[in-house]
Structures are given as structure tokens and as C-alpha cells.
Amino acid sequence: xxxxxxxxxxxxxxxxxxxxxxxxxxxxxxxxxxxxxxxxxxxxxxxxxxxxxxxxxxxxxxxxxxxxxxxxxxxxxxxxxxxxxxxxxxxxxxxxxxxxxxxxxxxxxxxxxxxxxxxxxxxxxxxxxxxxxxxxxxxxxxxxxxxxxxxxxxxxxxxxxxxxxxxxxxxxxxxxxxxxxxxxxxxxxxxxxxxxxxxxxxxxxxxxxxxxxxxxxxxxxxxxxxxxxxxxxxxxxxxxxxxxxxxxxxxxxxxxxxxxxxxxxxxxxxxxxxxxxxxxxxxxxxxxxxxxxxxxxxxxxxxxxxxxxxxxxxxxxxxxxxxxxxxxxxxxxxxxxxxxxxxxxxxxxxxxxxxxxx
Amino acid sequence: xxxxxxxxxxxxxxxxxxxxxxxxxxxxxxxxxxxxxxxxxxxxxxxxxxxxxxxxxxxxxxxxxxxxxxxxxxxxxxxxxxxxxxxxxxxxxxxxxxxxxxxxxxxxxxxxxxxxxxxxxxxxxxxxxxxxxxxxxxxxxxxxxxxxxxxxxxxxxxxxxxxxxxxxxxxxxxxxxxxxxxxxxxxxxxxxxxxxxxxxxxxxxxxxxxxxxxxxxxxxxxxxxxxxxxxxxxxxxxxxxxxxxxxxxxxxxxxxxxxxxxxxxxxxxxxxxxxxxxxxxxxxxxxxxxxxxxxxxxxxxxxxxxxxxxxxxxxxxxxxxxxxxxxxxxxxxxxxxxxxxxxxxxxxxxxxxxxxxxxxxxxxxxxxxxxxxxxxxxxxxxxxxxxxxxxxxxxxxxxxxxxxxxxxxxxxxxxxxxxxxxxxxxxxxxxxxxxxxxxxxxxxxxxxxxxxxxxxxxxxxxxxxxxxxxxxxxxxxxxxxxxxxxxxxxxxxxxxxxxxxxxxxxxxxxxxxx
Numbered sequence: 001x002x003x004x005x006x007x008x009x010x011x012x013x014x015x016x017x018x019x020x021x022x023x024x025x026x027x028x029x030x031x032x033x034x035x036x037x038x039x040x041x042x043x044x045x046x047x048x049x050x051x052x053x054x055x056x057x058x059x060x061x062x063x064x065x066x067x068x069x070x071x072x073x074x075x076x077x078x079x080x081x082x083x084x085x086x087x088x089x090x091x092x093x094x095x096x097x098x099x100x101x102x103x104x105x106x107x108x109x110x111x112x113x114x115x116x117x118x119x120x121x122x123x124x125x126x127x128x129x130x131x132x133x134x135x136x137x138x139x140x141x142x143x144x145x146x147x148x149x150x151x152x153x154x155x156x157x158x159x160x161x162x163x164x165x166x167x168x169x170x171x172x173x174x175x176x177x178x179x180x181x182x183x184x185x186x187x188x189x190x191x192x193x194x195x196x197x198x199x200x201x202x203x204x205x206x207x208x209x210x211x212x213x214x215x216x217x218x219x220x221x222x223x224x225x226x227x228x229x230x231x232x233x234x235x236x237x238x239x240x241x242x243x244x245x246x247x248x249x250x251x252x253x254x255x256x257x258x259x260x261x262x263x264x265x266x267x268x269x270x271x272x273x274x275x276x277x278x279x280x281x282x283x284x285x286x287x288x289x290x291x292x293x294x295x296x297x298x299x300x301x302x303x304x305x306x307x308x309x310x311x312x313x314x315x316x317x318x319x320x321x322x323x324x325x326x327x328x329x330x331x332x333x334x335x336x337x338x339x340x341x342x343x344x345x346x347x348x349x350x351x352x353x354x355x356x357x358x
Numbered sequence: 359x360x361x362x363x364x365x366x367x368x369x370x371x372x373x374x375x376x377x378x379x380x381x382x383x384x385x386x387x388x389x390x391x392x393x394x395x396x397x398x399x400x401x402x403x404x405x406x407x408x409x410x411x412x413x414x415x416x417x418x419x420x421x422x423x424x425x426x427x428x429x430x431x432x433x434x435x436x437x438x439x440x441x442x443x444x445x446x447x448x449x450x451x452x453x454x455x456x457x458x459x460x461x462x463x464x465x466x467x468x469x470x471x472x473x474x475x476x477x478x479x480x481x482x483x484x485x486x487x488x489x490x491x492x493x494x495x496x497x498x499x500x501x502x503x504x505x506x507x508x509x510x511x512x513x514x515x516x517x518x519x520x521x522x523x524x525x526x527x528x529x530x531x532x533x534x535x536x537x538x539x540x541x542x543x544x545x546x547x548x549x550x551x552x553x554x555x556x557x558x559x560x561x562x563x564x565x566x567x568x569x570x571x572x573x574x575x576x577x578x579x580x581x582x583x584x585x586x587x588x589x590x591x592x593x594x595x596x597x598x599x600x601x602x603x604x605x606x607x608x609x610x611x612x613x614x615x616x617x618x619x620x621x622x623x624x625x626x627x628x629x630x631x632x633x634x635x636x637x638x639x640x641x642x643x644x645x646x647x648x649x650x651x652x653x654x655x656x657x658x659x660x661x662x663x664x665x666x667x668x669x670x671x672x673x674x675x676x677x678x679x680x681x682x683x684x685x686x687x688x689x690x691x692x693x694x695x696x697x698x699x700x701x702x703x704x705x706x707x708x709x710x711x712x713x714x715x716x717x718x719x720x721x722x723x724x725x726x727x728x729x730x731x732x733x734x735x736x737x738x739x740x741x742x743x744x745x746x747x748x749x750x751x752x753x754x755x756x757x758x759x760x761x762x763x764x765x766x767x768x769x770x771x772x773x774x775x776x777x778x779x780x781x782x783x784x785x786x787x788x789x790x791x792x793x794x795x796x797x798x799x800x801x802x803x804x805x806x807x808x809x810x811x812x813x814x815x816x817x818x819x820x821x822x823x824x825x826x827x828x829x830x831x832x833x834x835x836x837x838x839x840x841x842x843x844x845x846x847x848x849x850x851x852x853x854x855x856x857x858x859x860x861x862x863x864x865x866x867x868x869x870x871x872x
Binding site: 197202210212216238304306319321 | 377410
């Protein structure tokens, strides 16, 4: 009924009350065929979708997590409520060979329902492994102001969104920042996680000479963004770390132009839209290095991130490194607790988005 | 905020970025550099864990140019890196900061050349004058290299243009006297806080998990003492032989190679008191207290409490293997031990009267490192004798390698109409629960040296205490004839005397079969 790509048992449909029996039987049958399945449970993940097609895509995402899949994944297909409300459920045990002698087992439960949003926690809760953290991944723009968002957030420890999939990145980023203030669960954004390598490579040159101490004297920032939200978040990160205050911002066609007041003057920011396979294709940060401008340029190639540092009186330094994790969701599943750096970056990112829209 | 502090690194969640530094590997063309150090550095670079301002200088007698050294190290990384295939551009970018100096550790000109190159590197790569000297040398060459660094003023006490640290590989000394001599020599040049004695076992994730298991779980601490623990076993078993290290092994033996360092370090992690905080000195203070509390042996007590063995021909992993005395570079009448089993007592309130058995050996049936905490039997079993035939006392097994994890042996009812109980194993495997690629121990430890965290490096007083424990055993062995060697067949779990050692006070005690 539900096609799968990873090894394991086929999905079986069963009433919600019988789902644990299906999983227990499949686990037992796998033990007979494949040796003992040893795994300590670590976490739950709930993936919220609104259609069967999106639910299918969610399953592909989970299977793509491979060795880092959650112990149990519940794909919730929350369809619009209708008169004849019902809950259908399927389950299966999946496994993934990780290393020579290591096989990871996880369980997938698919729940399709059209109950009223306020009942969704009651539908999901019975399927969760007891007492383990719940990571909720919401593809696309979460319905921030709707009851379903609040209800699902209420049973979540960590809410993961991907602002790269937001319908209107500027408006939705602002709304995300708005709800974050009152959100109980910790918040993650896959777009932010994709920026990890960019942030590391952009900050490393300031650890030593000749750029040490010059981050405060940033004068210009130029970003070419495939994912606009990522460009806004990178700017928000610099603004929050370096104490920038937004003076003015405007949108010229697809180009965001902004000016920030900094501790040592001002910084011009330009975020241009572009096409590419990474979330950003190029970032250049120019700083006043005393004897002239120094610049850090990051460029994404299909395989690498290239850092070039130019400073007056110093040889040009170039460094190649791997970009961020291809599967940010897998990274998010290993993080507990709040990401204060992200939370601090989100507000100025949203501020820039809103100001640009006028 | 310090104007020099990087504001973009403040409050980042978990990754520690080391400060700028240059690393000098004495023995840079040697086996360890090929197999471990350079592959570890490459993987750190791959994972963006090395600082941007970083460079490596290999120093050895082999005549290489910088480019030849880079080419040689690339081959090493292609062969030994845990991540494959090699990312060409990452390697090239790393290799552009890789340098080589041909020189002997006994030639003062070598240190002048190293100093000159380091100054150039500091200008070109901004390494800030921070220097890390890695002694990847045979033990007899350590002293000369360390003195050479001090005399040239390129590192150590007189050096003030940045920090300078030295990493020394085990063994630290050949016995207590030579260890003290070496320590005096090392600390003449480097203060103790800048000396990092590497024991790669302590960099293993599974060894660090001992700390997590003990101090992150409240349920074990109440039973982690002589009231509830019958005995503890630490096993470091290897199926391999001496692997072309005959020259070294003939001067070391199993007790110096494993017991004096790895095994006693594991013992101290198992037996230590909980530190108030996991900070380097607090942590190392607690470990050294355990070593101080280990009862010293001498004379006939050594004969009773320590068993030594040497392997004969046999079969391992389905292959016939030679006897130790038939290995290359081994004397045909060698009395060097390839196996040691010993009973230790820790004289403190927690462990009084609870024996801790250590064993290690070459050419045992399988490679396995584990710690077994064997609990006492339940005080009263209400089941009939026949009903409890398959029941053994609880045991907690901490598997260090391979298949890192934990096994808890529990009593359970056998399904059926009668009340029969037997022991079952509840297994937890780290690999299937936290399915990420584990970093190599050297990666973790190299980063720790660069950031200056000595927690996982034995401090001098720990090393000295370890030698004080081992020295009387060495002395006794030197003055008494060895047993009839060989006394165990390759592929067996050691000599019979080791089984008698563990069971002599209690017939229920036996070595766990890993």
C-alpha cells in the first residue's frame, strides 16, 4: 500500500490500538531472520504533512536519514477536517546497515486523519515511544496562527522547520520569529543548519592574524542566495554577533539592499537571488583592516566550499573544505536543547525581511 | 569582550575550535605519523575542526623535499584514513600547509632549521607563535629531541612568543627509575602543564562512556562498591601477535605494553570516586587517588597474585600461527611474557576486599577489551535448586572494543508452567543507537592538546604511581626463574594458572569469555 525503499518489513495497516502489535511481531520476525535486533531507543520524530503525497515524501526523507533515523517516526497526514472523521494507521520496522557490524533499526508509523486539529495530539501521543524526546519536523510553512500548530507544538520538545521550503520566505521568516518568543519547544531550522560550514569558514579567519579583531569593523557584506531565508539568516547571525542595528533596507527587484549601523561605523549589505545547488553560492565580507580593506570570500562549488582571504600586505590564503551536512534533518535529530545563537540571529533576519518589504 | 576574542565564535553550541598553532612531528616520516597522526589531522580538516591558522612540520632523517613528503603523506592518508575516498581539494588545501625538514634529533642544526621554518610559517599562516611538538619517536630518542627543543629555544620554558606543548607517546619510561629520569628531563624543558602523555585508549569514545555511565546515572553509584560488587575484571585481549615489533616487545612484554598504562587507566576510571566537576585537574586527582590506593605487592605475594604466560604455536582466526619464540627478532629462549593476569586490591572504603583482576595477552582467541563488574549473588534465592541451575549473579559488562556497548546479565523466568529462572543478557550497542561515525581516538586527543585540555592525558603522578605498582612485579620477575614457557597455546585464553588465580578464593569466580 505504501511503497518503501529501505530494507525492512512492508507497511501493514492496522487500527491504532493494534499498531504496537504489528511492530512487535515484525521485530520478532526480523530477529528470526537477521539475528538479534539490538537497539536502545533514543528519540521520536513526528513529521507533519497535510496530504498523502506529502506523507509519502516524508517517508522518503526518513529513509534518507539512514543510520541517523529516529527510533520511531510517526508521519502524521493531517487532512482538513470533514464530516466523517476517521484515523487510519500503518506501521513497519525498517533497518539500515550502517557499518561493518552495525545495523540500525527504526520504526515507521503512518497516521492519516481528518479529525479536528485540537484532537491531533490525542491521535499522535499513543504512537510515541514513552518518555523519549519528540522532534517534530514540519515541511513547508507551518500554519503558525492555526490551532493545529499550537496543538502539535504542545507535545513537541524540538520543532524543526526548513525555511527553504517556506512559501513566502520573507513573510514566513518574520512569522516564525514572531512565534518563537512564546514557543515552548526548542526551535531549529534546516536552512540554518546548512549554514554551519559557511558560518565556520566565515568566522575562522578572525581567530588569528591578520584579521583578528577586525570583525567589528565590517564594512560590506555581499551574499548570493539560492535560498533567500538562508541569506537573511546569515545576515541576522552577523548582526546579532556584532551588534549591528538596521538603519535602512529596501528591495530592488530581487536584490535586498540594507545598511546597518555598527560599533565602528556602518556596513552595507546586499543579498542577491541566484540559482545553484547550495543554499548560498557566494558570500563576501569586507572589513577595514587598517591599511585598507581585507575580504573573506566564500564560494560554493558542487563539492567544496572555498575560502579566500585577502588582506593588505599578506599573501592570499585559500582553503578548501566540505560544505555542511547534506541532510540537515539528520543533524537536527542529534541536538537537544535550545540553539541560542540561532534564536539570536532569527530576530534580525526577520527584521531585515520585514524592513525590505516595507 | 576582549577585543581579540572572535565575536563570531562566542556561544557556538558544541564545536571547539582550537587556536592558531603549528604542529611539529618529530618522527614525521615514521609509522605512527603514517598510520595515525596525519590521517587524523586530515579527518579533522575534513570535518572543519582544525583552525584556519594551522600548519604541520614533519621532521625525520629520511631525505624528503616538502613536495615528496606531501606525496608520501597523501599515500598514507589514502591507505589509513577512516574516511574514504580522499577529498582531493581538501587534501590539497591541507597539504599546502604541510612541510618537511630532514634532520636528526641529535643534530642541533635540526632545531635551528625547525625554528626558522616555524618563524616563516608564523608569518605566512598566522599561527601566532603557538607550537605543538609531537614526539612520534622511539623512546630512546625522546630525551634528545626534548633537550634539542629547549636548547634551541624554539619551545619550552624559555619560549614566550605563544604557548608550546609537547606530546609524548607511551611508554613513558621503561621502569620506575627511567620514568623518573625522563620526567626530570622533560620538565626541565617543559612545565608539567604543557606535557601531554598520550594514551590513545583514553581517547576512545567507549572509554569516555565509562565516565558517562558512572556519573550520568544515579542507579549504579549505590551498588558500585564492595557491599555489592564481588569482583571486577578488566580484559585487554588481542588476537594478533607482535606484528614485526619483536625488538620492542623483547624489551617490554605485556606488563609494560598494556598493564602499566591502558589497563591501570581503565581500572582507575572504574574505581575512582565521582569528581565534583569534570574538569581536568579534578578528574585526574580522583584517578590518581585510586592508583595510590592499590596495594603494592612484593616478593612471594607477586608469585601468588600475578600470572605470566607466553604463547606457543596454535591457531588464530583459522590460521596457524608461530610461537612467540619463533617470531622475527625474538630470542629463541626468550622469557618475555606475552600474557599477564593479576589480582589487585584497592585499599579504600569503597573497594576494601574486592579484588580487581586485570588480564592482557597476545594471540588470544579474539580481540576484545572489556570491563566486567561482577555483582554478588542475591542474598537468598527462594527458588528450588533445580529451578535456578541456569542462574548466575548479575554482571555489568562494559564493552570497550569491538562492538562498543553494555551488557547487563539478569535473572529471568523461563517461559512455562514451572518457576524456573535463568540468566539472560540485556545488550545495548552504541553503534546501533548512536549511529554516527566515531572519530578516531587520535582526532579527539589532538584537538584536546591544541585547546589545552589535559583531561584524557595521564598526569605525571598517575604515571609514577603506575610504575610504583608495576616495579615490584618487574623486580620479582627479574630475581626468580620464569615459568616453563611457552605455557599457553595461541588461540587459547591464556595459561591454566590464570584460571586458578581468579577462582582460588571462590570457585564461582571465572574469567568471562568475551
